[in-house]
Amino acid sequence: MSEWEVHAVKYAERNGRVRGDSFIFDDNHDAPHAMDYFIWVLRQGDRAILVDTGYDGEEAARRGRPIGMDPREALAPLGIAPEAVEQVIVTHLHYDHAGGLHLFPNATLHLQTAEMAYATGPCMCHDALRMPCTAGHVCEAVRRLHAGRLRFHEGDGEVADGVIVHWIGGHSRGLQCVRVRTQAGWLVLASDAAHYYGNVFKRKPFPIVVDLQNMLDGFARLEALASSRGLIVPGHDPLVRRLFPQGPAAHIVRRDAGPQDEALLTEILS
Template identity: 30%
Template sequence: MKIHHLNCGSMCPHGRRLMQGEGGWLARAQIVCHCWLIEGREGLTLVDTGLGTAQVGGLIHGALKALMQPRLSLAETAQAQITALGLNPRDVRHIVLTHLDFDHAGALADFPEATVHVHAPELAAAQAPVNFNERQRYEARLWAHQPRWQTHGVGGERWQGFDAVRALGSDDDEILLVPLAGHTRGHTGVAVRTRQGWRLHCGDAYFFHSEVVAAPHCPPGLALFQTAIAADNRARRANQTRLVELNRDPAITLNSAHCPHEWARDAALAASPESFQAP
């Protein structure tokens, strides 16, 4: 396997100093949608999709658009970037979602033939929201084409101290779902085993690289945003604490879905032919 690191949607809200701890107070922040494209034995797998072609064309929730100010670039969609890599978007066999927010599942309709893997509690929350938070965040029109869902239950094995971890497929132990509830009811991470060790896509379990270092801290705007939209803030903070511990292991690399520093680092490293190839 080989991992390509894609930015499938740039969010540019005002308040860069508040959101990223640097730059001007009124300058625009740079928040990415860091998705993985995995070239594997059975075709292509996407980990999150970012924004899709329909959203770029105008199908995007008005309140979220006003808040996050997405750049809406067709060239940043996963479909366009896969084509630019010389690959065929129709070869995307599987999509693995950390959760179903619009900036993580916005391009599902661009890959109608793919099997969509999701944690069972997350799909339940999206299909039957129980509170204001869930009713506002999930956009059923993004999956109105009726994807081929494959849900994964709450039971499983242990991995690096985390419980209820599930492998994708009956005999594939290289792509794992790692429950990281808090941001949403069924939020999950995605772990992949590479030659250099494990990589864990943490989705929105944290937003900025400084949240998982030895002395964690978060820009105040991002901290407020994460708290405000969390389905279970206590669980979210507990999982962040566990990720700080995990990040101390040199054989494990973490990715947030939205940190531009991590995306730039990993996109550059992946340009090497030997980077991030699994056994």
């Protein structure tokens, strides 16, 4: 059975946020609460699969949300050339996860059928649901479909031996997490099924939500999929960079060996 390396590549951050931006139910809603933005890389020898793509400088300027580095630059320390990427798992079509699809022009995309229907259907008539999406990113996914380079999954689906996607929903209709076989066991990249450890472990939903029940049910699903609770990796939590060891550059952490700071992990899980 194959095992994969898992790298979290930070390309942006947002400060000036508060806990009320991250949790629907929180007594300390005015306290500062920063957010990190990641791309994830799964590696096995010379093979690499991307999980999400981040967003580029043009989108950063449009939204007034600067990035620390272009996603292509962020991936460079791992020796990944954008044109050589053959597969990208798109957890969902929000701008910060699908905003760089065009940067990897030769990749086949892996997407839940429900997510394409969501991003191109009646839900987008509502400003609050449309806000995290950008039409050009969705159109790029459609172009990839018509070029024969998009693979749909419905529920659970195998991308490669030891790499499985699972539908969660909640944050968006077709949100999927990624279960990866590693040396530490089955690791789950939650993406936005849990932006923060506090979402999943404290059962506090994130405010951007299309189906609250699916989001809440999804927290238990993440725990069932991972070999241990410490192998659930949230999509935007800065604590990830403290919990896992640094990779080949300061903005990269490696996750497949499992958490390294046991005291912090105990605090997170309590």
